[in-house]
Amino acid sequence: xxxxxxxxxxxxxxxxxxxxxxxxxxxxxxxxxxxxxxxxxxxxxxxxxxxxxxxxxxxxxxxxxxxxxxxxxxxxx
Numbered sequence: 001x002x003x004x005x006x007x008x009x010x011x012x013x014x015x016x017x018x019x020x021x022x023x024x025x026x027x028x029x030x031x032x033x034x035x036x037x038x039x040x041x042x043x044x045x046x047x048x049x050x051x052x053x054x055x056x057x058x059x060x061x062x063x064x065x066x067x068x069x070x071x072x073x074x075x076x077x
Contacts, residue, residue: 004056
C-alpha cells in the first residue's frame with residue numbers, strides 16, 4: 001500500500017511496532033526493509049526524511065489486522 005503525508009513519524013513507527021506480523025518498506029530499487037527493526041527504521045528515516053514529513057512510502061503488511069492499523073493511522077492523522 002502507498003502511505004502518504006506522514007507528519008508524525010514517531011506515531012507511525014509506534015503503529016508499526018504494534019503490528020503482529022511483518023511490515024516492510026519497499027525501496028525505489030525494490031528492496032524490502034523490515035520496518036519493525038529499529039535499525040531499518042533509522043536507515044529509512046535517514047534516506048527519506050527531509051523536511052519533517054514523509055511524502056510517500058510503499059509499505060507491505062501481511063496480517064489483515066496490521067493493514068487495518070496502518071489504514072486507521074493514515075485516516076486519522
